[in-house]
Amino acid sequence: RIAYVNGRYVPHSEASVHVEDRGFQFADGVYEVVAVYKGQLIDEKGHLDRLERSLSELQIAMPMARAALAQVLRRMVRVNLVRDGLVYFQVTRGVAPRDFPFPYAAMPTIVVTARSKAFPGRDVKPVTVITTPDQRWARRDIKTVGLLPAALAKQKARQAKAFEAWQVDADGYVTEGASSNAWIVTKDNVIVTRQADHNILRGITRMAILEFARENGFRFEERPFTVEEAQNAREAFVSSASTFVMPVWKIDNVAISNGEMGPVAKTLRDAYFDAMEQLADA
């Protein structure tokens, strides 16, 4: 495997950054994960747009021109022989003697990795989720590498044999999953997901799904929902670049279906796969 580090393609096993990289010491950096399907980068534009926005919110410069970065992503897919998988890229403020304020002169650090991963197909078994208090910071719209609360929540999910941990805010409303956006379909067939403000990450998959919902004539609302509303919903699902649309059938051990994928989740998952196939055929 090959990794990309600051302009160089190096063996993955030897890829490294400096011990005083601010990503390492302060989580002072941002990242993106893009799915690769049949060799194509999925929603590349959305992910690059979000990277630029995250960087600009933290006043970190793009480490290279956007077009050049897009070329690196493509080359990483190629040299790592990824057909289906994920590309990860991360930009930090760079290397500087440890001090809280920004260094006056630091070159941003960029690393890119790519790996193959078999995605479950269109027909997928619904998963279970647990809920945990949302202990993350107040700017969850910035995709930073400060992922400790998310890692703790995911570990709790793993111990509960659940797929995801839905984050619950102080008022009892679900914000999103630890690494996905959260959705429900109400008994009167309205798709609900939380509005994209500072409390959630503006998922690229989320945006695509809202568009598919529109095209398919589904009613939808962007608003908060409680755990109880979710447990009484007709369907639930999560979305992310690596899961697309993943149906949920149990929330904190309350079953909301018989364990089969619901029709709305099925339609949206199919729409996502259709769009990926189109890209692959183009």
Ligand code: PMP
């Ligand atoms: N919310 C959080 C907290 C995430 O980490 C992710 C995945 N990176 C998402 C939502 C889903 O975003 P996307 O669809 O862009 O992968």
